[in-house]
Amino acid sequence: MASIQRQIRTAIITGPTGAIGMALCAKLLAEGVTVYAVTHPGSARAALLPQDARLHVVPCDAAELAALPELIPEKADAFFHFAWAHTIGPGRNDMPAQIENIRYTIAACRAAAQLGCQVFIGAGSQAEYGRVEGVLTAQTPCFPENGYGMAKLCAGQMSRVECQTLGMAHIWTRILSVYGPHDGPATMISGTIRKLLHGEKPALTAGIQQWDYLYAADAAAAFYALAVSGQDGRVYPLGSGTARPLKDYIEALRDAIDPALPLGLGEVPYGPLQVMHLQADTSALQEDTGWRPATPFEEGIRETIEWVRKETK
Amino acid sequence: MASIQRQIRTAIITGPTGAIGMALCAKLLAEGVTVYAVTHPGSARAALLPQDARLHVVPCDAAELAALPELIPEKADAFFHFAWAHTIGPGRNDMPAQIENIRYTIAACRAAAQLGCQVFIGAGSQAEYGRVEGVLTAQTPCFPENGYGMAKLCAGQMSRVECQTLGMAHIWTRILSVYGPHDGPATMISGTIRKLLHGEKPALTAGIQQWDYLYAADAAAAFYALAVSGQDGRVYPLGSGTARPLKDYIEALRDAIDPALPLGLGEVPYGPLQVMHLQADTSALQEDTGWRPATPFEEGIRETIEWVRKETK
Numbered sequence: 103m104a105s106i107q108r109q110i111r112t113a114i115i116t117g118p119t120g121a122i123g124m125a126l127c128a129k130l131l132a133e134g135v136t137v138y139a140v141t142h143p144g145s146a147r148a149a150l151l152p153q154d155a156r157l158h159v160v161p162c163d164a165a166e167l168a169a170l171p172e173l174i175p176e177k178a179d180a181f182f183h184f185a186w187a188h189t190i191g192p193g194r195n196d197m198p199a200q201i202e203n204i205r206y207t208i209a210a211c212r213a214a215a216q217l218g219c220q221v222f223i224g225a226g227s228q229a230e231y232g233r234v235e236g237v238l239t240a241q242t243p244c245f246p247e248n249g250y251g252m253a254k255l256c257a258g259q260m261s262r263v264e265c266q267t268l269g270m271a272h273i274w275t276r277i278l279s280v281y282g283p284h285d286g287p288a289t290m291i292s293g294t295i296r297k298l299l300h301g302e303k304p305a306l307t308a309g310i311q312q313w314d315y316l317y318a319a320d321a322a323a324a325f326y327a328l329a330v331s332g333q334d335g336r337v338y339p340l341g342s343g344t345a346r347p348l349k350d351y352i353e354a355l356r357d358a359i360d361p362a363l364p365l366g367l368g369e370v371p372y373g374p375l376q377v378m379h380l381q382a383d384t385s386a387l388q389e390d391t392g393w394r395p396a397t398p399f400e401e402g403i404r405e406t407i408e409w410v411r412k413e414t415k
Numbered sequence: 416m417a418s419i420q421r422q423i424r425t426a427i428i429t430g431p432t433g434a435i436g437m438a439l440c441a442k443l444l445a446e447g448v449t450v451y452a453v454t455h456p457g458s459a460r461a462a463l464l465p466q467d468a469r470l471h472v473v474p475c476d477a478a479e480l481a482a483l484p485e486l487i488p489e490k491a492d493a494f495f496h497f498a499w500a501h502t503i504g505p506g507r508n509d510m511p512a513q514i515e516n517i518r519y520t521i522a523a524c525r526a527a528a529q530l531g532c533q534v535f536i537g538a539g540s541q542a543e544y545g546r547v548e549g550v551l552t553a554q555t556p557c558f559p560e561n562g563y564g565m566a567k568l569c570a571g572q573m574s575r576v577e578c579q580t581l582g583m584a585h586i587w588t589r590i591l592s593v594y595g596p597h598d599g600p601a602t603m604i605s606g607t608i609r610k611l612l613h614g615e616k617p618a619l620t621a622g623i624q625q626w627d628y629l630y631a632a633d634a635a636a637a638f639y640a641l642a643v644s645g646q647d648g649r650v651y652p653l654g655s656g657t658a659r660p661l662k663d664y665i666e667a668l669r670d671a672i673d674p675a676l677p678l679g680l681g682e683v684p685y686g687p688l689q690v691m692h693l694q695a696d697t698s699a700l701q702e703d704t705g706w707r708p709a710t711p712f713e714e715g716i717r718e719t720i721e722w723v724r725k726e727t728k
Contacts, residue, residue, distance in 0.1 A: 195580065197521045197573045201514060204569070208510045243556030249573055256517070256569035260510045260562055267508065 106331045106390075108220050108271075110179045113329070116140040116167070116210060117184030119147035122225070122277070124284040125322035126182060127152055133326065138174050140167075140185070150284070164206045170213035180329040181214035183207060183261075184225045189250060190288055194229075200253035207257040208264055215268035222265050223329055226276040226337070230255040233375060238276065239383040240337040262335060271334035275325070278341035278382050282318025282402060283409035291315070291403075294352060295410045298359050305369040309349030312379040314341035317402035320395040327391035341382025342395045355403050419644045419703075421533050421584075423492045426642070429453040429480070429523060430497030432460035435538070435590070437597040438635035439495060440465055446639065451487050453480075453498070463597070477519045483526035493642040494527035496520060496574075497538045502563060503601055507542075513566035520570040521577055528581035535578050536642055539589040539650070543568040546688060551589065552696040553650040575648060584647035588638070591654035591695050595631025595715060596722035604628070604716075607665060608723045611672045618679040622662030625692040627654035630715035633708040640704035654695025655708045668716050 113130050117123050118139035130137050136156045141148040143161040151157060160173050164185045185206060188199050207224065214222045229251030230244045246252045258274040265272035281291040297304040324340055332338065349367055356363050387393055426443050430436050431452035443450045449469045454461040456474040464470060473486050477498045498519060501512050520537065527535045542564030543557050559565045571587040578585035594604040610617040637653055645651065662680055669676050700706055 195576055197577050198518065200573070201518050201521070204517070205511065205514050208514070246572060247576075249576060252569050252572040252576075256565050259559060259565040260513070263508055263560075263562060263565075264510050 106333065108179065108330050110135055110326070110329050112136045112138070112176060112178040113180040113182060114138045114140060114170070114174065114178050114214065114217065114219070115182040115184060116164070117186060117225075118151060119145060119284065120184060121280055121282045121285040121318040122321045122325065123184045124150070125282060125318040126325050127157060129319070129322045129326050131156060138178065140170065165202070167206055167209040167213050171216040174217055177218035179220055181210065181217070181219045181222045182225075182325060182329070183210045183222065185210075186225070190286065194248045194250035197249050200249040203253050204257045204260065207261050211261050211264045211268060211270070215265075215270050219270055221271040221273060221329055221332070222261065223273045223325060223332070224258055224261055224275065226258045226274050227251060227254045228276055228278045228380070230258065230276055233377055235377055235379050237381045237383045238278070238339045240339065240386065258337065266335070271332075273328050273332040273334070274337045275328070275340040276337060277321065278314050278316065278339065278380065280316050280318050280321045282406050285318070285406070291351070291355065291406065292410065294355060295359070295407055296414065298356060298363055299407075299410060299414065303364045303366050305366040306352060307348070307370045307372055307376070308368045309352055310347050310378075311376065312345035312381065313348045313351065314343070314345045314381045315351055315399060316340065316342045316395060317397040317399070319402075320397050323396065324387060324391070324393050327393040328387070331391040333390050336386065336390070338387045339382040339384065340387065341384065343382055343384035343388075345379060345381040351399060354400050355407070358400065358403050358407055419646065421492065421643050423448050423639070423642050425449040425451070425489060425491040426493040426495060427451045427453060427483070427487065427491050427527065427530065427532070428495040428497060429477070430499060431464060432458060432597065433497060434595045434598040434631040435593055435634045435638065436497045437463070438595060438631040439638050440470060442632070442635045442639050444469055451491065453483065478515070480519055480522040480526050484529040487530055490531035491527075492533055494523065494530070494532045494535045495538075495638060495642070496523045496535065498523070499538070503599065507561045507563035510562050513562040516566050517570045517573065520574050524574050524577045524581060524583070528578075528583050532583060534584040534586060534642055534645070535574065536586045536638060536645070537571055537574055537588065539571045539587050540564060540567045541589055541591045541693070543571065543589055546690055548690055548692050550694045550696045551591070551652045553652065553699065571650065579648070584645075586641050586645040586647070587650045588641070588653040589650060590634065591627050591629065591652065591693060593629050593631050593634045595719050598631070598719070604664070604668065604719065605723065607668060608672070608720055609727065611669060611676055612720075612723060612727065616677045616679050618682040619665060620661070620683045620685055620689070621681045622665055623660050623691075624689065625658035625694065626661045626664065627656070627658045627694045628664055628712060629653065629655045629708060630710040630712070632715075633710050636709065637700060637704070637706050640706040641700070644704040646703050649699065649703070651700045652695035652697065653700065654697065656695055656697035656701075658692060658694040664712060667713050668720070671713065671716050671720055
């Protein structure tokens with residue numbers, strides 16, 4: 103394991119204010135890395151970034167990433183690209199907007215190379231696979247079903263070739279379900295927490311589908327490990343590597359808030375196209391980097407509930 | 416077979432001056448269809464389009480396809496989208512240019528819907544599959560290796576969803592090797608003909624790789640048949656459906672020019688990544704439309720040689 107060892111002293115992150123981005127900023131700072139956090143100009147969430155002398159906020163629109171080399175005053179080692187418009191909702195099928203995301207990814211590669219980065223790490227998605235049952239590997243065929251998944255797939259493929267041309271290592275992840283502080287309010291975990299904290303009974307499916315949930319801080323640790331030891335050109339599905347019935351997660355979540363709260367399990371019927379088992383094959387990730395998920399769901403969910411409590415106060 | 420029957424009275428073609436586009440214009444006119452041939456403004460090749468009162472040349476840049484509804488004075492039934500920049504050479508990995516091609520495809524869908532088309536037929540490529548050996552089907556996993564193949568794959572996927580949103584049938588083809596009049600000078604067939612006509616001995620591989628060549632007029636007939644009877648949402652690999660050693664094609668081609676001419680078979684070594692067998696599974700195409708390739712290679716190549724002779728005179 104970990105035959106590659108890149109020294110990461112300075113890193114750039116686009117889209118740093120999402121759940122994984124926030125956790126990655128914290129991880130990088132903890133590892134002694136100087137961080138350039140590229141945020142949308144006027145981002146309200148930028149104020150939530152860790153206050154640290156080694157973290158520099160760089161306001162720059164995704165459409166202007168070509169200008170990054172003028173905005174960042176030093177050479178960097180790793181470039182983490184999380185910025186992506188329209189990750190949820192109907193914008194997932196806004197094709198021109200999704201095509202722009204592909205363009206931004208290529209611009210990010212070029213900026214990374216100009217800034218001297220050794221490695222570009224992209225955040226792909228499970229949506230690249232489309233409707234697949236079972237354990238997802240880098241070799242699992244991709245039949246994406248929405249513009250978001252199609253654009254992520256294309257961005258991952260094109261940025262690989264672009265990085266090869268630029269002489270920079272390329273690593274692409276396909277992220278399954280991640281939860282944690284700074285998660286958007288519309289995700290299953292975050293939405294259910296909000297409902298339970300407000301005394302609402304959440305309407306849910308029976309929850310017997312096997313799901314793979316990864317804590318954001320563990321996902322961030324995987325991203326850092328990939329920057330250090332990930333193999334050039336490789337695609338890594340990113341999840342905990344284990345699946346549990348969705349019901350187990352929901353019950354653990356409810357128990358952490360109040361075991362007496364009622365859950366509406368079974369109130370929502372399964373759709374005809376419901377996927378019943380989804381799990382990341384993390385063997386390549388583990389083999390190449392030594393990474394393992396470190397946070398049991400029961401622990402991660404406590405942190406997440408704590409964060410939602412504070413955020414919604 | 417052919418349970419769907421769309422009546423095609425008026426059709427629009429972007430990129431009508433390539434080998435398939437030219438043949439499709441002729442086919443449509445022969446079927447009594449009014450044709451709007453959308454050409455690059457200032458295209459020299461536009462003058463080669465059939466001179467026919469029912470064929471209307473519409474100069475319109477690919478970047479301006481959104482304006483098509485203002486340029487075409489009547490409703491249409493089918494939209495054939497062949498326009499694509501950088502199909503050969505290093506531009507295949509010019510990612511921003513390839514991303515533009517995806518955008519043009521979506522703009523083409525929207526223009527088609529505005530113009531009342533029932534069906535959008537896109538020209539994808541074997542390059543979407545990447546390096547695959549054997550018989551290619553719609554289900555064969557795609558691992559494209561260059562920006563061209565990646566963009567074609569993404570354009571095919573996104574335009575499918577876009578057409579669904581627009582309430583228009585969507586048909587995507589993945590074209591293997593097509594030859595015929597109006598072919599570019601750099602293809603294997605066209606290039607070899609030119610060399611032999613000039614008295615040069617072409618340097619070739621041993622030619623034992625099994626290849627699938629389809630005559631442009633047969634490809635055009637398939638496109639027309641798909642507009643009439645192709646199934647919405649389906650991807651059709653497009654080839655003859657049979658494979659022969661490349662050497663057989665080259666020898667037939669040489670024999671049609673002059674059986675005494677020497678061939679440099681075996682003078683070029685195989686690359687380490689040479690694909691040795693490539694063939695389209697045309698069973699879905701045949702089943703849905705009744706189409707069959709009609710032109711034996713020996714006949715198609717005579718027409719092609721005749722055209723190259725005239726063109727290079």
